Amino acid sequence: MDDYRWRIPKSYKTGMRVDGLMFSSKEMLNEILEEQALEQVANVAFLPGIMGYSLAMPDIHWGYGFPIGGVAAMRISDGVVSPGGVGFDINCGVRLLRTNLLESEVRPRIKELVDALYKSVPSGLGSKGKIRLRHQEIDEVLVKGPRWAVEKGYGRPDDLETTEEGGEMAGADPACVSRKAKERGTPQLGTLGSGNHFLEVAVIDQIHDKTIAKGMGIDQIGQVILLVHCGSRGLGHQIAGDYIGQMVTAMKKYNLDLPDRQLACAPIGSREGQDYLAAMRCAANYAWANRQCIAHWVRESFCQVMGRREKDAGLELIYDVAHNIAKIEKHQVDGKQEKLCVHRKGATRAFPAGHPDIPRKYASIGQPVFIPGDMGRFSYILVGTEQAMKESFGSTCHGAGRVKSRAAAKRQLRGEEVLKDLESRGITIRADSLKNIAEEAPQAYKDVSTVVDVAHNAGISRIIARTRPIGVIKG
């Protein structure tokens, strides 16, 4: 359609209810075509009640059923909800804290800081959480999210205001969460997990819009910030698996026939649909509580190593965004306001200035969006735009996406060398194993800058600042 918009017409596959729309550059399109991601965008267009387009964000890549980087909005009245359209790691997301300190102050102690963070935040496979929940206290976490954590002394009351949904999605019902999911979630609260999850000490490297950056507490180049990337752990994985299983069975009952079982879905108003949404909201609240607890230990470690009191160090929460979630939202479709269930799988909400659902303090600048890159290159801070509301149901990209499989990365790269290379560039890494470092090496990922450039140039979000890592803890 233009340099950044590519349409997959309905005629591409019989059964598509709407066109597909991909935000991409010509160069990136070749990679997308090599994978089956385009097929998956087309398959999502089969889902009943889908409105507008089956959307692909610039970081689109092959997922299960739904592509990663996919957005699909279904009309409440006749549409479906699909757990695969949210993904297994429900409310995987990113939390960003600002500090008052500069790189010149933090760099001399970076090794100590990274070690302290590694010790205070349980991470990696087989790690054990530090939080002991009383019997059935998990239900409280599932309903209250980070408010539970703040009441227990993890973090500040202000944090809730700058968390998407206030960290507390309404309509969360623990009765819809299986015993198995709660068993998995109870010991894992306050753990980072493994895979691509991480903690990062980063530095503001470029500021593109001073006024908006200032509105978020980003004052100058060299300022240190802290990123937390993780999700709802085994609790979310179990909920997703439980409900995909249920919906595969329910699809026969509702006469739904789709090209891929992983697209399993149920009418939004059905018992299965409503129960899934109630359980998914529990997982979302749990994930926000998880990042809240982790952020608390990050603050403690930072103050301890830097020898600062918390109020001098800053450490305010800029924002916490979800990138695997489904939400009931109002959007304009063909000039009419519609209530929709917006699925974002590997996509970030990007609401503009003035939207009622964003924190008051950002009313004039728009919702902050964080797009993490790999551990050797840049990450980005953006804001939502009106264009996103018009074109992508208020959504933008979420990250870099892999270009090499884990096995290929391990075959081609040696952990020691990746580590040495990163150290020579001033980036301190701590991870469970050297193999994990090889798997998560920068070379295994796309350059996030190319992804963010497309999102910016297409107008579905706007770059405000760029950050670069100086210390990373990999789960």
Added chain:
Amino acid sequence: MKRFQLIEHTADTGLVAYGSSLAEAFANAAYGLFSIITELNKVREVESRSVAVSAGDAESLLFEWLNHLIYIFDVEHLLLKRFDITEFTGHNLKATCRGETYNPSRHHLKLGVKSATYHMLKVDGEKNRVQVIFDV
């Protein structure tokens, strides 16, 4: 005979498992799953768990079976390596699973598996072959 073969994809890992019966292919898929998680030659058969799962058809049964094992590992940190399937119909599976609790001094965990998926999931009852992709 080869028990299973890994499938590699950019962001994910899966496997094809074989057997002289479909039940054996299901057991080998479970073995393959735990060999993705850890090095199984270091795991002893000292603990056992009885597992019973049921589902609407063979594909769903494979999904439920593997996800139940992932759940056991996540909650109990139990690494399983031997799967004796005692009952198997297209809808029901009963098994005794043996292995050892994760011990960081002796076991190395290679990769976390979040879930089995239905994506490209296949059960071939004629060739006694199953295929599954995991979200890792």
